[in-house]
Amino acid sequence: MSIGLDAARTIIAGVREAGANQGLQPLTVVVLDAGGHVLAVEREDGSSNKRFEIAFGKAHGALSLGRGSRALMARAEQQPFFIASVTAAIGGALVPVPGGVLIRGTDGAVLGAVGVTGDTSDNDEIAAVAGIEQAGLAAQVD
Amino acid sequence: MSIGLDAARTIIAGVREAGANQGLQPLTVVVLDAGGHVLAVEREDGSSNKRFEIAFGKAHGALSLGRGSRALMARAEQQPFFIASVTAAIGGALVPVPGGVLIRGTDGAVLGAVGVTGDTSDNDEIAAVAGIEQAGLAAQVD
Amino acid sequence: MSIGLDAARTIIAGVREAGANQGLQPLTVVVLDAGGHVLAVEREDGSSNKRFEIAFGKAHGALSLGRGSRALMARAEQQPFFIASVTAAIGGALVPVPGGVLIRGTDGAVLGAVGVTGDTSDNDEIAAVAGIEQAGLAAQVD
Amino acid sequence: MSIGLDAARTIIAGVREAGANQGLQPLTVVVLDAGGHVLAVEREDGSSNKRFEIAFGKAHGALSLGRGSRALMARAEQQPFFIASVTAAIGGALVPVPGGVLIRGTDGAVLGAVGVTGDTSDNDEIAAVAGIEQAGLAAQVD
Numbered sequence: 001m002s003i004g005l006d007a008a009r010t011i012i013a014g015v016r017e018a019g020a021n022q023g024l025q026p027l028t029v030v031v032l033d034a035g036g037h038v039l040a041v042e043r044e045d046g047s048s049n050k051r052f053e054i055a056f057g058k059a060h061g062a063l064s065l066g067r068g069s070r071a072l073m074a075r076a077e078q079q080p081f082f083i084a085s086v087t088a089a090i091g092g093a094l095v096p097v098p099g100g101v102l103i104r105g106t107d108g109a110v111l112g113a114v115g116v117t118g119d120t121s122d123n124d125e126i127a128a129v130a131g132i133e134q135a136g137l138a139a140q141v142d
Numbered sequence: 143m144s145i146g147l148d149a150a151r152t153i154i155a156g157v158r159e160a161g162a163n164q165g166l167q168p169l170t171v172v173v174l175d176a177g178g179h180v181l182a183v184e185r186e187d188g189s190s191n192k193r194f195e196i197a198f199g200k201a202h203g204a205l206s207l208g209r210g211s212r213a214l215m216a217r218a219e220q221q222p223f224f225i226a227s228v229t230a231a232i233g234g235a236l237v238p239v240p241g242g243v244l245i246r247g248t249d250g251a252v253l254g255a256v257g258v259t260g261d262t263s264d265n266d267e268i269a270a271v272a273g274i275e276q277a278g279l280a281a282q283v284d
Numbered sequence: 285m286s287i288g289l290d291a292a293r294t295i296i297a298g299v300r301e302a303g304a305n306q307g308l309q310p311l312t313v314v315v316l317d318a319g320g321h322v323l324a325v326e327r328e329d330g331s332s333n334k335r336f337e338i339a340f341g342k343a344h345g346a347l348s349l350g351r352g353s354r355a356l357m358a359r360a361e362q363q364p365f366f367i368a369s370v371t372a373a374i375g376g377a378l379v380p381v382p383g384g385v386l387i388r389g390t391d392g393a394v395l396g397a398v399g400v401t402g403d404t405s406d407n408d409e410i411a412a413v414a415g416i417e418q419a420g421l422a423a424q425v426d
Numbered sequence: 427m428s429i430g431l432d433a434a435r436t437i438i439a440g441v442r443e444a445g446a447n448q449g450l451q452p453l454t455v456v457v458l459d460a461g462g463h464v465l466a467v468e469r470e471d472g473s474s475n476k477r478f479e480i481a482f483g484k485a486h487g488a489l490s491l492g493r494g495s496r497a498l499m500a501r502a503e504q505q506p507f508f509i510a511s512v513t514a515a516i517g518g519a520l521v522p523v524p525g526g527v528l529i530r531g532t533d534g535a536v537l538g539a540v541g542v543t544g545d546t547s548d549n550d551e552i553a554a555v556a557g558i559e560q561a562g563l564a565a566q567v568d
């Protein structure tokens with residue numbers, strides 16, 4: 001099972017509202033379905049060119065390993081060669097810093113992931129969680 | 143110059159409204175800025191996994207060569223080796239069938255591109271044009 | 285042996301002058317040394333995004349096989365699978381239509397190549413030859 | 427908005443003049459538009475083969491993340507895995523040492539980037555800034 005486009009749009013709206021309320025830098029938000037495929041994206045004006053690729057890499061890396069991207073950062077700090085090798089093995093889309101958050105349903109099933117980039121990684125993650133919760137779903141950051 | 147996120151969202155809403163009104167299959171819509179970078183995406187429920195990549199390839203191919211993707215199809219029919227070689231030269235993101243449409247401003251400048259996929263290529267293109275025109279901009283299909 | 289930057293700049297100026305005199309579309313000109321490495325590039329205003337990659341592919345393909353890109357087009361028409369396989373084998377930078385022209389010295393040695401794109405392939409080639417001749421060197425188109 | 431070819435040529439002339447005045451090693455200068463696409467390149471005689479790719483990577487990395495490449499070096503020193511992963515996510519063209527400098531207009535908008543390589547990274551950056559300022563534009567190094 002996977003979230004659909006309506007939920008993805010609710011999440012994006014929630015992320016952007018959180019960013020605006022907290023005065024964050026322009027954000028880029030990517031929502032992926034459970035299969036790791038793009039459902040919806042919005043890149044705010046003033047973002048640099050490759051923010052889609054970075055947000056996608058956070059969310060895609062999270063789904064690839066079944067952990068929020070904060071956990072991937074911890075692993076990168078312990079075993080950088082592991083994260084480097086997985087990044088190559090999966091084709092390059094794995095960005096191991098906070099801001100890639102798993103979306104779980106009320107029964108715990110993984111329904112997709114959100115990737116956010118634009119401000120500090122910690123703030124990106126806070127906004128991602130806010131968006132997921134606004135859709136009535138559960139967020140897993142690590 | 144390039145369109146911003148608000149215009150991109152208006153275009154997506156217009157494309158989806160056109161698809162719904164005409165009973166088209168689920169659509170995926172990608173809007174790129176003038177530099178070929180993702181601004182906004184929506185993939186409707188029921189779409190297959192890689193529809194983002196296909197819609198991206200239509201729009202990215204159009205911006206790469208400065209022609210709507212219908213013109214790239216005509217070139218592919220005449221010189222398939224040319225389109226194959228350009229696809230390799232630019233890294234793979236060029237899908238030469240209708241549905242990749244350039245967005246031009248009132249002064250004629252290229253402001254970005256829309257890529258649509260999901261129904262027949264001809265219908266994809268009709269929906270793309272409808273979305274661009276709903277935003278008060280001009281569409282170039284070939 | 286290879287041409288140097290001064291000769292490359294003379295060639296680019298000559299290509300652009302030929303384009304302006306004949307009212308061609310905006311041109312992109314790439315000059316490579318004998319090793320196939322970039323020496324100088326100019327992309328005129330109004331060119332689409334990936335014109336550097338296309339011009340590079342014409343010149344790089346020519347040097348890769350030791351023939352002007354017009355000869356590569358003839359081969360692509362006869363044996364498309366050969367050109368497709370070479371394109372993959374050399375990493376993608378081979379665009380087999382006219383406009384990639386070898387630069388030869390007075391003793392016949394290959395000194396580099398010019399790639400031009402923006403107008404029709406035939407016109408691109410005419411401008412490339414004009415630039416090479418303006419630098420007092422010999423052009424090989426096939 | 428983006429700079430055009432005339433401004434790009436002025437910047438290259440300024441970089442090379444700065445290099446000559448300070449007795450720097452042979453320089454390669456790449457100017458990209460705001461979308462990260464090549465506008466103009468010059469590689470001085472005596473440069474090694476892949477200097478274009480290095481200068482491109484400095485400028486392209488800067489535009490990808492919206493920071494001068496000096497800031498990317500600082501991030502690489504703190505979180506090498508982050509820079510490694512972004513490099514993979516954007517397709518490889520990111521060289522995180524000084525010499526990739528954002529070009530900003532008088533209103534602060536990003537208009538493109540310059541990449542310089544050939545001497546020490548610090549000297550490459552000094553020359554890049556000199557070129558941008560010679561064109562009456564503002565340089566952002568980090």
